[in-house]
Amino acid sequence: MTITMPSVSLMPYLPEIILLVTALLVLLVDTVWGDKRWLVWLAFLGTLVSGVAVWWLAQGPTLQLQDMLTADAYALFIDMVVLIVAAISLLLAYDWLIEHNEQQGEYVALLLFATVGMMTMGAAINVVTIFVALEILSLSLYILTGFARERLTSGEAALKYFLLGAFASAFFLYGAALLYGSSGHLDLIGIGQNLGTGGLMAGAGVALLLVGFSFKVALAPFHMWTPDVYQGAPTSVSAFMSVGAKAAGFAAFLRFFQVALAGSYAQWGPALAALAVLTMTWGNLAALRQESLKRLLAYSSIAHAGYALVGLAAGNSLGSSGLLFYLLAYAFMNLGAFGVAIMLEKPGSGDVMMSSLRGTSRQHPLLAATMAVFMFSLAGVPPLAGFFGKLYVFGAAVEANMAWLAIVGVINSALSAYYYLRVTVLMYMRDEEAGEEEVAVSKPPVLVFALVVALFFVVIVGLWPSVWMQMAQQAALIFG
Amino acid sequence: MLNYAWLILVFPVLGLLLNLAFGRRLSDRTIGWIASSAVFLSFLVAVGLFFTLLGMPVEGRQHELMLWQWIHVDLFRADVKILVDPLSVTMGLIVTGVGFLIHVYSIGYMEGDKRVQRFFVFMNFFIFMMLTLVFANNFVLLYVGWEGVGLSSYLLIGFWFEKPIAAEAGKKAFLVNRVGDFGMALAIMWIFKLSGRLSFLDIAANTQAIAPAATGIALLLLLAVTGKSAQIPLYIWLPDAMEGPTPVSALIHAATMVTAGVYLVARTFAIFLLSPVAMTWVATIGVVTAFFAATMALAQVDLKRILAYSTISQIGYMVLGVGVGAFSAGIFHLMTHAFFKALLFLAAGSVMHALHGELDIRKMGGLREKMPQTFWTFLIGAAALAGFPLFSGFFSKDEILWHAWQHAHWMWALGLLTAFMTAYYSFRAVIVPFLGKPRDKYLFSHAHEAPPVMTIPLWLLAMGALLGGFLGLPHASLFGKWLEPVFASAHVGEGAASGNLELIFMGISSLVVLAGIGLAYYAYMVDTEFPNRFRKSLGFIDGLVQHKWYVDELYMAVIVHPLWELAGWFAKFFDPKVIDGTVNGLAWVTDEVGGGVRKLQTGLVGWYVFSLFVGAVLLLGYFMLVW
């Protein structure tokens, strides 16, 4: 009996495959090698090589793996964002991993697996692959969240994340089944051609899929897990998932709505706009009075999901490219903010209280200035990266005749300036009370390097936004 | 020369960077001089630009200089591009000239402070941002400057953050200004949506595109103006901003930043002219603000707060001026005001310096003999503020009132009444602290004249306050001619035909001013019981004025408290004692209200699952209905 192999080329999946191989290598080296520090560098190298593969794919014609995966400009843009996030996250975790001298191999490998999941989310053009990618990503993140085993909160965060995540993926799956039933297809283009409007089943399917996406990118009221998980998880993991999982979630979210549901914007546009309003308002109001920096950043990330969703709700090409740009800008500034949190963290506590920020600027002026830049960027102060992200998505809303949505967005960012500024104020405006001990800060070189990279890009993206925006526009062209 | 205009922006940045990098190794004095020289060099550039423009034909006095291709997305093009024209150069001269003198003064004033380096870095940053605002050729860059000056204002108001009240004031300024900025952002988006353009010259040349929405856009811009320039209804932050160091009050909260709103209207006059309704609003807000702020200035006993309310009132005049279409008159008053108000603040700072921070005028008195230079310069400033004939404020205020008369008589009348009150309170601020007998022996015995590094800037500003008005003599206004090309398309009747009438009006306002001064003299030198009797006769109005018409309280009740209650409802809260007192000074309300409210983020998985369920049901319902 001869076995015929299906003639598929795995070329479009090359960047992901490189990372997968790297992850397996990491696990292998972990068992035989004594010096664990090299694991992170090996993984870092893997992300670089994968990045080269992305660049190489971008040069040639668009490749596609049947109706499952694609390596179009959109997928490659998401690959780029996710790889940058992964590389910086590895550096952020480096010193924490060395101090907790166990299971670095697993941490690094899981982070790479999660990255593969995120990249696949961007590349998926079929509900099946979206689901598999979502699960690869989520399962890795559940475990990473619980990685700080010495802290009760870490395990608690992992359990909550897991239970809610599994619950949400059941919704996602049900939605996929209903869409399959009403269109007879699972690939996005097929769904787009056959779904049409009318029919309870199709509507219910879209709603349930939307629940799944909303959970992943943390839209209110599906965001409840976010603050608990970001606060409990090891800070380097919070940094990674706050930007990576969000970028990946939005990547599939946007592609699904723009490809499979392009014809029914009139139906889903208002719903997404309402979700955006609810999300940004809820996130910002809850962030106003947080006493934990990580929790504050978690609520802020919810608010940012709301801003980004404005681009999707606008439903036009500026909205799509604006959303992509937003994901990139948000990646740099939020990684930076969490990176500073890692530095300020008291060993073993896994968190930073707002009150302990007092007087940081006197003892560590550069660190405080760096944090201030990230906070201003998050608040959307020009000319930093965050400002342009908001400018584009709100501009898209205006273009789509949803000026009211842009207005709500602008009001919200005015509101958010308050708590971002509060962080800066605490660092700058208050000297520590007499007799209080030094602000304990660890400044290991790798972490400092990661922060410098993030800072560099927050400024560069703000000064030359056009370069990045052109890339995003290129990527969004696939929606025609 | 024009192609080197960018240098004006570079010098403050250089000064800032030098002080940032080497400040720790330099003495406080050196830091101060570095910062001052940076501003002085910018001033030289501005002077150079001025003479270059003067040497050019009138129609050609307009030059755009591309520094940087910044944002290019589809049609959305905003560049770092500066616009050199008479208006921007005038503003540049004021900002750098007055700014330089205030920097020098600060060297003396800030001596001995713990954070001199930080102070001058912030000041240079402010100058940089203000120049960016003034020289921007498009809305986006102007917005950058607009936010930048707001940020430096916030940082400098809260400069002495050990005082909780200062930190609170900084926060208030920032938050109130966000309301205005919001209007600005919306206006920019709207303009772009309609016309696809962002540069001022392009917009002015293509006004028909935005004509349908001109009123809305102009009103949004007006909202921005009321925030930045402290007009009704957003003026409430400015009096509190006086908690900052006095040079900051002089530079940012009197001479330059707060007048940015007037500049904005003048710069975008093409938009405002499209909508007579919006213009009427501008003028009305201006004159009403001028009047109300003057009444509030009457009742203040804190020297700097008197000046703060008078600043609001004077900016009201400027806004009135641009609102009735007399753009160059508005800018002219902006300039003279920059001189005399900076002078008054610096002189007040000198008093404060001498009296160990005391600002209550009821404790002063007779300071003239101890601080003669401060007295004479303050007197010149007050005379200019009051509009005493031939002082600078006289000409500029009169020009505005004259145009107001042509626009609506009631505005003129209210403006004139305001002029009367202005004369009264400005001379009250001269007479009570400087003349008469010392009221607090201890303070008086320790008072001393300020060092030359402070008094010399005072005298230079006094020269400006004394002579600046002659640039804008009626019928021979050099100033008006100079700005003419900018506002050429405005075609506002200059009222040339009725020259005699204008002279009669000058006479009327001179009399009114003299009456105000005379009343102040009578009330505080001759019959000192008169003010009390007068207040008693006013009854409840006096109470209103004393409490600044209860506006702060109204805002608290209507806006601040509900917002906090909402915030408390959303986030679970901690014991208010734990919450940082400075930042959350208003937190006390929330626990009382929120006690019975369900705390949403409970930490319980069951509840989270339930919220997910609710969300899913809502989405299901919606999609099954609409699909």
Next chain:
Amino acid sequence: MIPLSWYLIVAALLFVIGFYGALSRRNAIAILMSIELMLNAVNINFLAFWRYLTPEDMAGQVFAIIAITVAAAEAAVGLALVIAIYRSRDTVSVDEVDLLKG
């Protein structure tokens, strides 16, 4: 032949039962089991749709198999997390796991 709608109704009932369990149970293991019920309900859907609507195309069947695989992986991770919680806190009741809130 049994009509398609019967399968769909059974699947929906199973999903709702699982849903109710996830909402009402406090034991983490029981919640996990309820979620498994929900996933299997979806599998019934997939298979029924495949059989009745597109029997020539394998997509629905393949999705069901993938869903089963994923559910297994999910159960493995989930049980490991529950055990970790049990070891550190001596409880598997989600009501007692509430350090993080606000």
